[in-house]
Amino acid sequence: xxxFEDDPTLSDLLTPDQIRRLDGALSGLCxxxxxxxxxxxxxxxxxxxxxxxxxxxxxxxxxxERKAAAELVSFLMLFxxxxxxxxxxxxxxxxxxxxxxxxxxxxxxxxxxxxxxLSDQLQQKVDEQVAVIRQTQQELYESARLRSVGHLAxxxxxxxxxxxxFISSNLRVARDYVKNLEPLLPETTENRELLEDFNDxxxxxxxxxxxxxxxxxDLKTFSSIDQADNALCDLNSLLRSAIHLIQTxxxxxxxxxxxxxxxPRIPGHPSRLSQxxxxxxxxxxxxxxxxxxxxxxxxTDNTGIQVIIQxxxxxxxxxxxxxxFDAFFTTRPVGSGTGLGLTVARDxxxxxxxxxxxxSQEGAGTRVVLSxxxxxGS
Amino acid sequence: xxxxSPEDNKLxxxxxxxxxxxxxxxxxxxxxxxxxxxxRKGELMVLETRDDRTLFFxxxxxxxxxxxxxxxRLKLYTVPGQVQHDSTRKAVLSRADGVVxxxxxxxxxxxxxxxxxxxxxxxxxxxxxxxDTLPMVxxxxxxxxxxxxxxxxxxxxxxxxxxxxxxxxxxLQGKGVxxxxxxxxxxxxxxxxxxxxxxxxxxxDRATFIGRLSASHGVGDA
Ligand SMILES: Nc1nc2c(ncn2[C@@H]2O[C@H](COP(=O)(O)OP(=O)(O)O)[C@@H](O)[C@H]2O)c(=O)[nH]1
Ligand SMILES: [Mg+2]
Numbered sequence: 001x002x003x004f005e006d007d008p009t010l011s012d013l014l015t016p017d018q019i020r021r022l023d024g025a026l027s028g029l030c031x032x033x034x035x036x037x038x039x040x041x042x043x044x045x046x047x048x049x050x051x052x053x054x055x056x057x058x059x060x061x062x063x064x065e066r067k068a069a070a071e072l073v074s075f076l077m078l079f080x081x082x083x084x085x086x087x088x089x090x091x092x093x094x095x096x097x098x099x100x101x102x103x104x105x106x107x108x109x110x111x112x113x114x115x116x117x118l119s120d121q122l123q124q125k126v127d128e129q130v131a132v133i134r135q136t137q138q139e140l141y142e143s144a145r146l147r148s149v150g151h152l153a154x155x156x157x158x159x160x161x162x163x164x165x166f167i168s169s170n171l172r173v174a175r176d177y178v179k180n181l182e183p184l185l186p187e188t189t190e191n192r193e194l195l196e197d198f199n200d201x202x203x204x205x206x207x208x209x210x211x212x213x214x215x216x217x218d219l220k221t222f223s224s225i226d227q228a229d230n231a232l233c234d235l236n237s238l239l240r241s242a243i244h245l246i247q248t249x250x251x252x253x254x255x256x257x258x259x260x261x262x263x264p265r266i267p268g269h270p271s272r273l274s275q276x277x278x279x280x281x282x283x284x285x286x287x288x289x290x291x292x293x294x295x296x297x298x299x300t301d302n303t304g305i306q307v308i309i310q311x312x313x314x315x316x317x318x319x320x321x322x323x324x325f326d327a328f329f330t331t332r333p334v335g336s337g338t339g340l341g342l343t344v345a346r347d348x349x350x351x352x353x354x355x356x357x358x359x360s361q362e363g364a365g366t367r368v369v370l371s372x373x374x375x376x377g378s
Numbered sequence: 379x380x381x382x383s384p385e386d387n388k389l390x391x392x393x394x395x396x397x398x399x400x401x402x403x404x405x406x407x408x409x410x411x412x413x414x415x416x417x418r419k420g421e422l423m424v425l426e427t428r429d430d431r432t433l434f435f436x437x438x439x440x441x442x443x444x445x446x447x448x449x450x451r452l453k454l455y456t457v458p459g460q461v462q463h464d465s466t467r468k469a470v471l472s473r474a475d476g477v478v479x480x481x482x483x484x485x486x487x488x489x490x491x492x493x494x495x496x497x498x499x500x501x502x503x504x505x506x507x508x509x510d511t512l513p514m515v516x517x518x519x520x521x522x523x524x525x526x527x528x529x530x531x532x533x534x535x536x537x538x539x540x541x542x543x544x545x546x547x548x549x550l551q552g553k554g555v556x557x558x559x560x561x562x563x564x565x566x567x568x569x570x571x572x573x574x575x576x577x578x579x580x581x582x583d584r585a586t587f588i589g590r591l592s593a594s595h596g597v598g599d600a
Contacts, residue, residue: 004469005392005437005453005455049420050420050421050423050439051418051420051439051440051441051451078421078423081423082423082425085423085425085434085437086425086433086434089434089435089466089469089470090434092469093465093466093468093469096465096468096469097465100465
């Protein structure tokens, strides 16, 4: 492309029509016709414009006539060229400005896209933070509930422990006394039956107090009142306590089979693990209803422990399964639970560096596998 | 950048008068048109608005023909100083071989000078020219006015720059205009001679270049 400042040629300045018209007008002024051309002919004089020869003027009656005509054309050329220059630079700058505008527009679009992306990222971050806050709130609520239940259990256990202790030992002493009384009483049928009855009464009562003592022990294990927040946990004993408690809650109506392997102790939060196991058992218990079976197994290899709780209950519908870990979600009728069981269980397991997996078939049952590492990362 | 066409043996150079609006660029060019009597001088083309402000540019072509037949052209341009004509300034500035920066000496105009100088730096950068190597003269015009910054102060302020010493002028009175132009020709010659060997190939030495392009009507001034 030519620059606006390039020296113009004759055809840049005038169209052939205009040249013809100019020739005509000039010829009218001269005694002989004259003609302007880009090519030099004999006797032609240069038509100069801005130190540049833009054309040649030939014809005319004399050299003087040619010179005057050429001078007139040069003079006209100044104004034509002025216009041409102005038009050219206007065109150039308009194009440059437009290009610049387009470039700015592109840059603007790019930065707009960048900001949109940034705002999306920000929204995502906010969502993540909201989830974290919601989760923390949930955990706080859960742990507060757990703590208060734990405190209550601990208090009750403590209060019951002493009286149960002395009732139990008194009953045993009483049984001994009954034995001592036996030879001293006259040997009658009535007396013998009385003593046998008395003995049975005492034995049943001793059995009863033993059961009370067991429940108290389970409660203590469950609420972990004797243990620090972070301790070496015996998962089997936590599991047994949880099974006892769930049986108590379901009036010993559940059929729970245990198959517990010997496990290494793992570091962890006993009360959280207890709560987790209880929740999983509770889910299973609700799923099986009155006449299902629950199988509880523990396994270990070098790297970790697995607790498997399997039931042959109602199972979880496909469309619900992906949601079962969502807080507040429950497949059970409103009122029968908060739906937090699985979420809390999963979160506790994660806090222990482990994993909770769920394998369920509607109508066939559910298998929950809780894996915990033996050696925890942190 | 110099435009050399070997077939015509023609070398075209471009000098641009730059500066804030109303500093006297057009006046400089008009004075050169009337004061100079170079070997060849074309028409002064003034493209102004109705109120005398430069709309696109002004242009004055001058030239000389060397003994070797070199057709040397120098086109002198002014730019419109008003802020809104920046794209025109850029277009005129592109491919410039030398710049005369015309500053207004009045105390009140110093900010405008600075802004225009900054704009010159920006635009040179945009059209791919280097302000540090481009032949340039800085002129402080309107010395005839009462409220001007002292010359001594100006000279000391610019002493550390490549553009010292400054040229002082009163374009309206025709004073300092030719001197400014000669200072520019001097700096321009150094660069052009390095590229085209004007002295060796075309028999144009520094004195010839300056003298023949800036010959004036004044007595004994050629
Ligand atoms: N007093 C004074 N006025 C000047 C001088 N040079 C230019 N002017 C005036 O300043 C105004 C602007 O000048 P002009 O050359 O059009 O400025 P441009 O916008 O830089 O082209 C005009 O009124 C000039 O007469 C000078 O040296 N002294
Ligand atoms: Mg002007």
